[in-house]
Every structure is written in C-alpha cells, then in structure tokens.
Amino acid sequence: MPSILEIARLLPEFDKLDAISQNEFCRIADLQLNRLAFKLRCSPYQPHLNNLSGPNVNLDLWAATKDWLEQLPEQYRLGALVALLSTTYITEPELDALMDNAAEHFAQFLFEQNKQPASWSWPMPPAECQKLLPFPTAAYEAYDRLVRRLRIPGTVNKTAKSTLSDYLYQHFSGLCLWADYGPACPYPDQTAQILGGLATQLLGKHVLVVDDCSFSGTTLSSDLRRLLDLLRILYSAHTTVLASKNRQPPTVTVLVAFATQEAVARISKTLRDAGRLADVQVFCGAVETRGRLSNELPDRLDPLRQVLLPVRDAHEALRDAIDHYSQHFRAYPRETTIASRHPMADQWKWGFKDGAYAVVTYLNAPNNSVPLLWYPHTSSAKTNPKSLFPRVESRESHPPVRAEYLDECIQRCLGAATPPAGGAGAESKHIYHFLAQFYEEEL
Amino acid sequence: MRAISSEKRLILPLLRSGATHIFATGFEERCLAYPRWLYKNCSTIGKQRFLCVESKDRMVSDYLLDRQQRHRCQLQELFASTQFVQPDQLKSTLGAAIGQPAAPVFIDISSLPRRYIFRLGDLTMSLARNNRRVFLVYTYPRRYYAGPLQRPSGEFDTFPAEQDQWRGAPRLLLIPGFDLEYANLIVSYARARWPDDFSITWLFPFVRRYELYERALEVHLHLVHPDSYRLISQDVIGLCVRQLESCIQEDQQPIVVCPLGPRIVCASVSLALRLVRARQPERPMVIVAPRTARYDSLRSAGAEEPLVEEIGVYLARAQEGGNAAGGTVLGQI
Numbered sequence: 125m126p127s128i129l130e131i132a133r134l135l136p137e138f139d140k141l142d143a144i145s146q147n148e149f150c151r152i153a154d155l156q157l158n159r160l161a162f163k164l165r166c167s168p169y170q171p172h173l174n175n176l177s178g179p180n181v182n183l184d185l186w187a188a189t190k191d192w193l194e195q196l197p198e199q200y201r202l203g204a205l206v207a208l209l210s211t212t213y214i215t216e217p218e219l220d221a222l223m224d225n226a227a228e229h230f231a232q233f234l235f236e237q238n239k240q241p242a243s244w245s246w247p248m249p250p251a252e253c254q255k256l257l258p259f260p261t262a263a264y265e266a267y268d269r270l271v272r273r274l275r276i277p278g279t280v281n282k283t284a285k286s287t288l289s290d291y292l293y294q295h296f297s298g299l300c301l302w303a304d305y306g307p308a309c310p311y312p313d314q315t316a317q318i319l320g321g322l323a324t325q326l327l328g329k330h331v332l333v334v335d336d337c338s339f340s341g342t343t344l345s346s347d348l349r350r351l352l353d354l355l356r357i358l359y360s361a362h363t364t365v366l367a368s369k370n371r372q373p374p375t376v377t378v379l380v381a382f383a384t385q386e387a388v389a390r391i392s393k394t395l396r397d398a399g400r401l402a403d404v405q406v407f408c409g410a411v412e413t414r415g416r417l418s419n420e421l422p423d424r425l426d427p428l429r430q431v432l433l434p435v436r437d438a439h440e441a442l443r444d445a446i447d448h449y450s451q452h453f454r455a456y457p458r459e460t461t462i463a464s465r466h467p468m469a470d471q472w473k474w475g476f477k478d479g480a481y482a483v484v485t486y487l488n489a490p491n492n493s494v495p496l497l498w499y500p501h502t503s504s505a506k507t508n509p510k511s512l513f514p515r516v517e518s519r520e521s522h523p524p525v526r527a528e529y530l531d532e533c534i535q536r537c538l539g540a541a542t543p544p545a546g547g548a549g550a551e552s553k554h555i556y557h558f559l560a561q562f563y564e565e566e567l
Numbered sequence: 568m569r570a571i572s573s574e575k576r577l578i579l580p581l582l583r584s585g586a587t588h589i590f591a592t593g594f595e596e597r598c599l600a601y602p603r604w605l606y607k608n609c610s611t612i613g614k615q616r617f618l619c620v621e622s623k624d625r626m627v628s629d630y631l632l633d634r635q636q637r638h639r640c641q642l643q644e645l646f647a648s649t650q651f652v653q654p655d656q657l658k659s660t661l662g663a664a665i666g667q668p669a670a671p672v673f674i675d676i677s678s679l680p681r682r683y684i685f686r687l688g689d690l691t692m693s694l695a696r697n698n699r700r701v702f703l704v705y706t707y708p709r710r711y712y713a714g715p716l717q718r719p720s721g722e723f724d725t726f727p728a729e730q731d732q733w734r735g736a737p738r739l740l741l742i743p744g745f746d747l748e749y750a751n752l753i754v755s756y757a758r759a760r761w762p763d764d765f766s767i768t769w770l771f772p773f774v775r776r777y778e779l780y781e782r783a784l785e786v787h788l789h790l791v792h793p794d795s796y797r798l799i800s801q802d803v804i805g806l807c808v809r810q811l812e813s814c815i816q817e818d819q820q821p822i823v824v825c826p827l828g829p830r831i832v833c834a835s836v837s838l839a840l841r842l843v844r845a846r847q848p849e850r851p852m853v854i855v856a857p858r859t860a861r862y863d864s865l866r867s868a869g870a871e872e873p874l875v876e877e878i879g880v881y882l883a884r885a886q887e888g889g890n891a892a893g894g895t896v897l898g899q900i
Contacts (some may be wrong), residue, residue: 158785161790225773412777
C-alpha cells in the first residue's frame with residue numbers, strides 16, 4: 125500500500141510547499157482518504173465487485189488513487205485529487221438510514237392527517253398498511269430493504285414489484301387501446317377488466333414513489349408527471365360520483381433518500397404544473413444544501429486550500445482538471461442514450477446537466493457528479509484513463525423511444541378521458557364513458 | 568423534529584391561553600433563537616411563563632462569561648418576567664413554577680447542559696402523567712467552527728461502585744460528537760478496567776446535515792471498526808428511540824451509554840433507557856460522560872430556525888420505565 129507521501133509526490137505543487145505545509149497537506153489528504161476508505165470497507169463500491177480492470181478502490185484506496193493520478197498529466201493531478209477528497213460516498217447503512225428518515229416523516233404526516241390518538245409509527249396499523257401502494261423508480265436493493273422494514277404487505281417478493289415506469293408503461297398501453305377504439309378494441313372484455321381493476325386498485329390508496337437519490341430531479345419528475353396524468357385520466361372527471369360513494373382518489377407521496385435542492389425544486393415545480401388532483405407530499409431523508417463543486421469546495425477542504433494557497437488555488441486546480449477532462453467526457457452523450465433524450469451540450473463538462481456534485485453511492489456513481497470520478501463508465505468504448513468509481517450506465521432505465529411512446533399515449537388518453545362538451549366527437553370519449561358507467565355501477 | 572414555522576398552526580393556538588417555556592442561556596447565539604421566535608410570533612406574551620436555567624459553571628473563560636451575560640440581558644429585554652432558576656433547584660422550582668394544570672410546556676434544550684437534560688427527564692415524566700402537552704425545542708447553529716472544540720478534564724468521573732457486581736463486562740454505546748478526546752477517555756478507561764471483554768458500539772448521529780455526521784466520523788475514524796458502527800436518527804425522536812431500544816436489547820450485558828454528540832440525542836437516550844428498563848428491570852444501565860476541563864472557546868456561530876417536536880406520546884410510553892435514567896446520571900458532560 126503506497127503512503128500518502130507517494131501520492132503527494134505525484135503533484136508538482138507538493139514540491140513547492142515548505143516542509144511544514146507538506147506535512148499538513150499529507151495529514152489532511154490522508155484523513156480524507158481514510159474517511160473514504162472506512163466507508164468503502166463498510167460498503168464496497170458495487171461496480172468494482174465485477175472485477176473491472178483499472179484502479180480498484182475496494183482493495184486499496186491509496187494504491188488506486190496513485191494509479192489513477194498517474195494516468196493524468198501532471199498539471200491536472202492536484203485538481204483530480206481535490207475532486208476525490210471532496211467526494212461524499214454514501215454507504216448502504218447511510219442510504220437505509222436516509223430512507224428510514226424519509227419514511228418516518230411520512231408516517232408522522234399520516235399520523236397528523238388521521239389525528240391518531242396514540243403513537244403511530246412504523247410498522248403501521250394493518251388497516252393503514254393495506255392502503256400503501258409503493259413503487260420504486262428503479263430496481264435497487266435499498267427499496268427492497270425499506271419495504272421489508274416497513275412491513276408493507278405485498279412487497280416481500282421483490283421480483284413481483286414492478287418499477288413505477290414499468291407500471292405506467294404497462295397500464296398506458298392498455299388505456300391507449302381503449303382510448304382509440306373503446307369497446308371495439310381487441311379483447312374488449314379483458315381490456316375493460318384491466319381498466320376497471322386499475323381504477324379500483326388505486327382508489328383510497330397512498331401511492332408511495334420511492335427513489336434513492338435525485339440530483340437534477342429529471343427522472344423522478346418525469347415519472348411523477350406521468351403518474352399524475354394517469355390519476356387525472358382515471359379520476360378528475362368523476363370526483364362528484366366518487367365523493368357520493370364515499371371513495372377517495374389516491375394521494376401521492378414521494379420518498380427520496382437523498383436529494384439536492386435543485387431536485388426538490390424541480391419536483392415541486394412538476395407538481396405545481398401538473399394541476400394535481402390531490403395533495404402530493406415530498407419527504408427527503410436529507411437534502412444536499414452545500415454548493416456545487418463548480419462554485420466552491422466543501423468546508424472540510426478549507427484547511428487544505430489554506431495550505432496550498434501560496435502555490436496554487438485548489439479550486440482553480442479543480443476547474444483546470446475538469447476543463448482538461450472534458451475532452452474525454454465529450455464521447456459520453458454519443459455512447460449513451462442520453463444524447464437522444466437531452467441534447468447534451470458540450471459545456472456540460474461538470475456532469476449531466478452540469479451537476480458538479482461529488483457524490484457517489486455504494487451502488488453507482490450518478491452522472492450528475494463530476495465525470496473525473498466516474499467516466500469512462502463500465503460500458504464505454506474508451507479504456508483510458510480509467511476512472512476510480514466507474515459508473516454502470518443505466519441505459520435500460522432511459523429508453524427514449526419508450527418515453528416518447530408513453531407521452532404520446534398519455535395525450536391520447538387525456539383526450540379520451542375528458543367529459544364530452546357536446547356535439548361531434550362526444551362518442552370518441554371512450555375512457556370517460558367507460559369510467560362513468562363503471563363508477564356508477566361497480567362501486 | 569420540524570421547523571417551528573411549519574408548525575405554527577399547531578403551536579400558536581396553544582400559546583393563546585398561556586404556556587410554560589423552559590430554556591437556558593449559554594455562550595452560543597442559538598440560545599436566543601427560540602425566545603426571539605416567540606417574541607416575534609406570540610401575541611400573548613403576557614400569558615406566558617418563562618423559566619431560564621442558569622448554570623454557574625466556574626470553568627468558563629471571561630470572554631464566554633461575558634457572552635453569556637449579554638445573552639441573559641437580551642433575554643430579559645425580550646421577556647422581563649423571566650424567572651432564573653439554579654440547576655440544583657431545578658426539579659423543585661420548575662415543578663412548582665409551571666402554570667395551570669393544562670398549560671403546555673416547551674423545553675428548549677439547545678443550550679441546556681446535557682446533565683440537566685437527563686435530570687429534566689423526571690420532570691417531563693410527571694408532566695406527561697398529568698396529561699400536559701410537552702414539546703421539545705432544539706436549534707442548530709448556522710455553522711460550527713473547525714478543529715477540536717473543547718477538551719475533557721484529565722480526571723474522569725468514575726463508573727458506579729456497583730460495577731464490580733456486574734455480571735460480565737459492559738457494552739459501551741458511544742454516541743460521538745466532534746471532540747475526539749472525550750471518546751478517547753472513555754475507551755481508555757474501559758480498556759484498563761475490562762482489558763479484553765468489553766465491547767463498543769458506535770452510534771453516529773445522522774443526518775439532518777450530512778457534513779456534521781461526516782465530521783464526527785472523520786474525527787473518530789481510527790477508533791471505529793466498521794462492524795461496530797451504526798447510525799441513529801438525530802432529529803426524528805421516535806425513530807431514534809426505536810433504534811436505541813433495539814440496539815440496547817440485542818444482548819443482556821450491562822449497558823453504558825456515553826452521549827457525547829448533540830444534545831438532541833440526549834432526549835432520545837433518556838426515553839429509550841426508560842423503555843428498556845420497563846422490560847429489563849434488573850439490567851445495569853448507566854449514562855456516563857467525561858467532564859469538560861474548561862470552556863474557553865466558542866464552538867459555533869449563528870442560529871438556524873428552531874425545530875420542534877411534541878414528545879408527549881413518547882413520554883407516555885416511557886412512563887412504564889419509571890425513573891430508570893433519572894437516577895443513573897453519573898458523569899458530567
């Protein structure tokens with residue numbers, strides 16, 4: 125295992141420091157590497173468990189850091205090291221604790237809504253538990269562990285639980301058929317049964333949308349907007365009849381373990397713009413309130429910055445390294461489906477949507493974090509330089525064709541779900557007519 | 568706990584007919600955050616009762632004493648009717664001074680010395696028995712200063728005399744803060760007293776501000792083994808109490824709880840010990856912490872918005888545990 129001194133000697137700035145400053149530099153850098161190493165021992169970075177080539181932070185962080193820095197031109201190594209020392213590594217117990225915090229806030233919210241006389245926390249009373257309908261936004265272990273801890277029924281078998289986008293895709297496909305053809309659609313009985321089942325399944329429920337991390341809020345707010353559209357299609361034209369039968373449309377709650385302020389703002393805007401049917405609550409385990417790396421370094425690196433100040437500004441070194449690295453990162457949009465979803469500007473050198481975060485979870489590195497840490501990703505054609513926390517690119521979760529198809533379906537369904545205004549076209553409101561009759565007769 | 572502004576709809580109606588507010592003046596600016604909020608938002612100041620716990624600690628630098636005195640004056644300017652109470656008269660004075668039977672009680676523990684938080688446990692229990700609504704208030708500073716903030720005295724308050732009668736070595740539940748030396752003292756003592764058998768569980772307060780948690784972790788890294796490291800929720804009292812309860816009940820060893828971290832966790836520790844005591848009345852359970860040598864540096868600046876949570880529900884559950892934690896405060900923090 126190389127010492128911190130061997131790592132420091134890779135930096136040209138280190139030789140320019142006096143002996144006392146060198147000592148202090150090594151102490152601070154070693155402390156931060158120790159912090160990361162401790163967390164990596166608690167929860168190894170999972171993509172590395174597949175024996176990726178390149179520096180392996182799970183085996184020896186110091187050796188991996190040395191190998192990683194050696195790949196970079198000398199003048200950019202300090203900036204890269206600063207990015208690493210700024211990194212917040214979220215471990216498995218931390219992610220679980222964040223999830224629990226968000227869930228606890230939700231339980232307290234329900235407690236107040238229901239004006240319960242006694243302590244009401246997890247596990248909830250069985251009657252309330254039955255009302256919960258949780259959906260993960262993607263397949264991740266923290267979700268499975270959360271629902272097991274909360275003892276929500278029907279979620280023990282994780283293979284049976286679809287993600288929210290799968291659920292929406294599956295149901296909008298059926299809804300769209302009915303919107304276009306009504307009872308003339310293929311398999312009308314089955315389709316009607318599915319439609320009726322969907323409408324009753326959600327009535328009176330608390331739909332819980334659970335996400336582990338949200339940085340720009342893009343994925344979560346897209347899924348959320350589509351979910352709210354589904355609820356509008358199913359219930360907004362029928363609130364009177366539902367109220368007369370004492371049935372409530374579902375409420376929607378978003379639980380996010382770790383979110384940025386930007387993500388919270390975007391999700392809130394989505395909720396406002398969607399003209400929501402019912403109150404939607406967002407509960408976060410923690411909200412990242414610190415600035416982005418593009419603006420400032422984290423407070424914990426203040427002493428390091430002070431030590432380096434006579435020879436170089438640490439933040440400037442980071443900016444230079446990011447500028448340099450953008451020549452490698454430029455290939456990322458072409459290599460992934462991101463380019464087709466979001467015309468990715470070249471200037472997004474700080475990560476997706478210029479995220480500039482220095483956050484890595486034990487499961488993956490978000491693409492909103494600085495690319496120095498995670499690019500090239502595991503499926504990249506690029507093999508050099510190797511990254512410390514190579515990202516597993518979730519192409520499957522971002523298929524643009526499916527998103528476009530879904531949005532087109534939603535528009536067609538929304539058109540068929542609004543009450544007829546009279547005149548021509550009234551008979552094409554297949555979803556509206558079906559649901560009006562269904563709620564009247566079946567509830 | 569939640570931001571007090573988001574709980575206005577709950578709190579302000581309660582204040583209309585009068586409530587009792589307990590707080591302490593300290594060196595940190597945050598001690599005045601809750602009184603200032605009250606002054607600004609409460610329209611019935613005349614109906615409120617204000618009790619301020621005054622700690623006459625002699626191991627305080629002149630600069631800090633001066634700051635404390637200034638905060639005292641500012642408090643009097645806000646609420647001239649404030650009654651100042653000595654810590655040793657805490658129970659009797661507070662018990663008698665609290666207003667009408669139904670009046671709610673707000674306890675701001677932001678600047679209350681930790682040992683008094685545990686002593687207040689008995690008082691809050693009796694309040695809960697009388698069906699009062701009890702609220703806990705806590706204010707975070709805007710920022711903590713860097714570096715070790717305070718040092719413990721060289722002398723360590725001894726563990727209880729009964730430790731020789733304990734069956735087996737204890738399990739230490741260490742809840743660390745930012746100062747390494749306090750944890751060092753306790754661990755050194757335990758190593759000397761039970762060379763091979765004692766075990767440690769590190770409970771790191773998590774997570775309202777992630778950087779605070781990471782700072783505590785950074786400071787204690789070389790002492791902590793990943794297998795003995797856990798997280799407890801700092802700000803969600805119900806969750807924290809449950810986590811502590813389940814941690815304590817994992818075995819039957821004597822338990823030594825060392826709350827060295829934020830004051831807010833002390834409330835959860837007190838409640839959790841009472842709950843476990845109800846189920847395991849014979850099990851030795853103590854709260855221990857080293858004494859601070861001297862307060863000569865300021866640890867924080869500014870104040871965030873106060874947080875509040877009603878703890879009546881937890882108190883009602885904890886009553887089953889009786890006076891478990893109240894009689895076991897041995898050390899000084």
